[in-house]
Structure formats: C-alpha cells, structure tokens
Amino acid sequence: MSQAIEIVGAKPASHLRVVGAVSAAHLVSHYYIIIMAPLLPFVREAYGVSYTEIGLALAVFNTVSAVLQAPAGFLVDRLGARLPLICGLLLGAGPFLIVGLTDSYWVLVAMFAIAGIGNAVYHPADYALLSQHVPAERIGPAFSFHTFAGMAGSALAPPTLLMMQSAWGWRGAFIGASILGFAVAVVLIAIRDHGEGHAAPRTKSASGDGGWRLLMTPAILLNLVFFVLLAVMSGGIYNYSVVALGALYATPVATANVALTGNLVLSALGVLVGGLLVTRTNRHGLVASLGLLAIALFTALIAEIDLGSLGLISAMTMAGFCSGIIMPSRDMIVREITPPGSFGKVFGFVTTGFNIGGIIAPLIFGAIMDHGSPRLVFLGVAAGSLIAIFTVLSRPRRRA
Numbered sequence: 001m002s003q004a005i006e007i008v009g010a011k012p013a014s015h016l017r018v019v020g021a022v023s024a025a026h027l028v029s030h031y032y033i034i035i036m037a038p039l040l041p042f043v044r045e046a047y048g049v050s051y052t053e054i055g056l057a058l059a060v061f062n063t064v065s066a067v068l069q070a071p072a073g074f075l076v077d078r079l080g081a082r083l084p085l086i087c088g089l090l091l092g093a094g095p096f097l098i099v100g101l102t103d104s105y106w107v108l109v110a111m112f113a114i115a116g117i118g119n120a121v122y123h124p125a126d127y128a129l130l131s132q133h134v135p136a137e138r139i140g141p142a143f144s145f146h147t148f149a150g151m152a153g154s155a156l157a158p159p160t161l162l163m164m165q166s167a168w169g170w171r172g173a174f175i176g177a178s179i180l181g182f183a184v185a186v187v188l189i190a191i192r193d194h195g196e197g198h199a200a201p202r203t204k205s206a207s208g209d210g211g212w213r214l215l216m217t218p219a220i221l222l223n224l225v226f227f228v229l230l231a232v233m234s235g236g237i238y239n240y241s242v243v244a245l246g247a248l249y250a251t252p253v254a255t256a257n258v259a260l261t262g263n264l265v266l267s268a269l270g271v272l273v274g275g276l277l278v279t280r281t282n283r284h285g286l287v288a289s290l291g292l293l294a295i296a297l298f299t300a301l302i303a304e305i306d307l308g309s310l311g312l313i314s315a316m317t318m319a320g321f322c323s324g325i326i327m328p329s330r331d332m333i334v335r336e337i338t339p340p341g342s343f344g345k346v347f348g349f350v351t352t353g354f355n356i357g358g359i360i361a362p363l364i365f366g367a368i369m370d371h372g373s374p375r376l377v378f379l380g381v382a383a384g385s386l387i388a389i390f391t392v393l394s395r396p397r398r399r400a
Contacts, residue, residue, distance in 0.1 A: 014133070015133050018129055018130070019145060021187050021188050022129050023145055023148075024149065024184045024187065025089060025122060025126060025188065026146050026147075026149045026153065027149040027150060027152055028092065028153060028181050029092070029122040030151070030153030030154045030157070031156065031177065032115060032118075032119065032177065032181070033119070034153075034154050034157035034158065034161075035096065035157060035161065035177055037157075038165075039161055039170045039174075042169075043108070043170055049105055057108055057109045058112065060116065061113065062355055064113050064119075064120070065116040065117075065119040065355060066355035066356065067120075068120035069124065069349075069351065069352045070215070070345065070348050070349045071120075072088075072120045072348050073128075073345035073347060073348020073349060074211065074344065074345045076121075076124045076128050076343075076344025076348065077341060077342060077344040081124070081125040081126075081128040084121050085121060085188060086188050087118075087121065088121030088122055089118065089181045089182070089185040090118070090181070090182070091117050093118075093180070094178070095110075095115045095118075096111065096115065096175075096177050096181075097174070097175055098111050100171040100178065101171070101175070120348075123347055123351040123354075124343075124344040124347050124348030124351075126347075127143075127331070127334075127335075127347035128343040128344040130146060131335060138279075139335065140275055140278030140328050141278075141328075142275075143331040143332065143335075144276075144278070144327070145272075147271045147331070148272055151267070161177065214345070222394065223350045223353075224352070225391050226333075226350075226353070226388055226391040226392060227353025228356050228357045228360070229357070229384045230354075231354045231358055232357040232361045232384055233381045233384045234361075235360075236361060236364070236365045236377055236378075236380055237263060237381060238264075239362070240365045240368075241259070241260055241263075241378075242257060242260055243369060243374070244374035245312070245374075247369070248374040248375055249306045249312075251309075255312070255313070256312075258313055259316035262316055263319060263323075266318070266324065267321065267324035268324060269321065269324060270320065270321040270322065270325040270327075271324040271328065272324075273321075273324070274327055274328040275328045278332050285329075285392045285393060287325070287326065287329040288326045288333065289389045291322045291323070291326035292385040293389060294318070294319070295381070295382070296383075298322070299381045299382040299385070300379065301315055302319075302378045303375045303376075303377075303378035304375075333392065334347060364380065365377055365380065368380065
C-alpha cells in the first residue's frame with residue numbers, strides 16, 4: 001500500500017497513537033542527553049576522575065551522534081522508521097543499564113559511545129514517522145507536540161534523576177533511566193496496526209538522485225545552516241546569559257536564573273502556540289522570520305540597556321516565547337522542500353545542525369567571555385537571528 005493511501009486511510013486514533021509514541025521517544029532522547037548533568041558530581045567522585053575525563057564520555061556521545069545521524073536517515077528511508085527507532089531506544093537504554101551494573105570508567109565511556117549511536121536515530125526516525133502517518137492538515141500540531149515532548153524530557157531529567165540518586169545511588173538512577181527507554185520501546189513494538197514502518201516509496205529528486213546529491217542542494221544546505229544558527233543562539237542564551245548578565249550589569253545570579261527559567265518555560269509554551277499557528281497559515285517562512293526578528297530585537301535590547309530586574313525577565317521571557325513559536329514553522333519549512341520517501345535522510349541531515357551548533361557555541365561564546373565582552377553574547381545571538389532570517393527568506397521553493 002502506498003504512502004499516500006496509508007495517510008488518507010489512517011484513522012484519527014491511529015495517527016494519535018503514532019504521535020504519542022514518537023513524542024515519548026523524543027522525550028526519552030532529551031532525557032538521555034541530560035542524564036550526566038545532575039549525576040556528574042557523584043560519577044566523578046565514584047571513579048576519582050577529572051571533569052575533563054567525564055567530559056570525554058559526553059564528547060564521544062555527541063561526536064558519534066553527529067557523525068551517524070545523516071547515515072541513520074538513509075537507513076530510515078530504506079527500512080522504514082519504526083524498526084530503527086525501536087533499535088535506537090534499545091541502544092540508548094541498554095548502555096545506561098550496563099553503566100548502572102558495572103564499575104569501570106572506560107565501560108562508562110564505551111557505553112556513552114553506544115548511546116550516541118542510539119541518539120543518532122531519533123530525529124530522522126521521528127520526523128519520518130510523523131510525516132508518513134499524520135494527515136497533512138494535522139502535521140503542524142504533531143510537530144509542535146513532538147518538540148514540546150523533547151523539552152519536557154529535558155525539564156524532567158534533573159529532578160527525577162536526583163530523586164532516584166537519593167533513593168538508590170547514582171547507579172540506580174542510571175538503571176531507572178534505562179527502564180524509561182525500554183518501556184517506550186515496548187510501546188512502539190505494540191503499535192502494529194499503523195506503525196509497521198514500511199519504507200516510503202523510493203523517489204528521485206529533481207536533481208536525479210535521492211541520496212547525497214539531494215542533501216547537497218541549496219534548499220537543504222540552507223536549512224542545515226538554519227539549524228546550526230538556532231543551536232548556536234540557544235547555546236549562547238542557555239549557557240552564557242547568566243554569567244554575561246552578571247558581568248555586564250552586575251545582575252544577581254538569582255535574578256539572571258529567573259530570567260533564564262522564564263525563557264525556557266515560555267519557549268515550551270511558544271512551541272504549542274506555534275503548532276496552532278501553522279494550521280492557520282502556510283507562510284511558514286514569514287512566521288519564522290518575524291519570530292527571529294523579535295528575538296533579535298529583544299536580545300539587542302538586553303545588550304544595550306540595563307532594563308532592571310522586571311524588564312530583564314520580561315525581555316528574556318518574550319525572546320523565549322518567540323523562539324518557541326518558530327519551531328513548528330522550522331519543521332514545516334524542512335518538510336516543504338523534502339521529496340516523498342526522503343524524510344529520514346533530510347531531517348537526519350539538517351538536524352545534524354544541532355550537533356554542529358552545540359560544538360561551535362561554546363567556542364564562540366566562551367571566547368567572548370574570556371575576552372571580557374559580555375555584551376557581545378547578546379549581540380551575537382541577535383546577529384545570529386538576523387542571519388537566520390536570510391537563510392529562511394532566500395531558500396529555494398520546492399519545484400513541482
């Protein structure tokens with residue numbers, strides 16, 4: 001049965017099950033990305049290693065994920081998305097179970113490498129499943145709920161991991177986290193009526209190749225740059241805004257953290273609002289551009305004017321809300337230029353921008369802070385927003 005027939009013939013309950021299961025997998029992926037952060041002091045003390053040595057495990061995880069994400073997209077398009085996603089969950093959960101059951105630093109590093117393989121599967125498989133099984137008129141809200149679930153995973157990880165650590169130790173926390181991945185894998189295995197994950201029909205792009213030549217087209221490359229810029233902007237705000245505000249305006253740490261929390265919370269709410277917005281307009285580039293322009297204005301305002309506590313919190317919160325609103329439009333922009341049968345490889349490729357941006361951001365903003373220029377943290381985010389507008393507005397339209 002063709003992809004088109006599958007989509008048209010899907011019962012609402014079936015596609016909602018797919019959205020729920022895929023969103024749960026996205027929650028797990030973000031939960032696992034955060035897993036080391038709250039447990040780091042306990043792991044470091046247990047193994048008697050340095051922060052740099054613990055950082056090696058995280059670096060291996062991110063490097064493996066970045067290298068394999070695009071190839072995982074090709075695998076998803078060839079085999080279908082459901083089986084690779086189940087394997088990705090198992091490759092994420094299994095290593096953390098082993099970490100909890102063993103007592104070796106090098107096993108820890110090796111298991112984080114294997115978990116990086118699992119992490120490479122999530123984005124291409126998630127977006128392929130949603131694109132193949134959700135009716136076109138509902139795909140925007142599905143994308144937004146998927147993104148929101150990832151944010152929820154990031155938010156849930158620190159308190160739940162620390163709760164498990166206090167009850168069972170840090171190894172027990174790793175074991176508990178692994179159970180979450182196994183449980184979602186079981187759910188995906190159980191969804192058989194609409195989740196068999198048959199590969200979509202293989203098609204050739206207008207350039208005559210459905211593979212790497214497609215990924216090297218201007219439209220796809222501009223989206224990759226777009227994702228890199230978004231990741232760099234987020235890295236600047238999330239990791240450096242508190243210290244930059246302290247250096248720039250002597251903002252108390254508590255106040256700066258309240259502003260950052262407001263940014264994160266409103267970003268999650270903005271994603272849901274953005275999901276509703278994409279159902280009411282197909283001008284996704286315009287929505288993204290207006291949101292990026294607002295982010296540039298708010299961050300430039302923070303850079304140039306001491307707004308006081310209330311003004312700072314308001315500006316950071318509004319910047320977060322705008323960043324959330326553009327995320328569903330971001331995903332719809334990628335979907336618009338993706339030929340049928342190529343969702344896995346295209347989303348796998350462009351979302352590699354998150355990994356690239358995650359590597360670049362600390363180098364840029366760390367150097368800015370080391371050179372005593374905290375104002376440039378916010379001006380850099382504003383500049384990134386303006387450049388991102390160019391990547392959105394200059395993208396080629398999909399040819400008929």
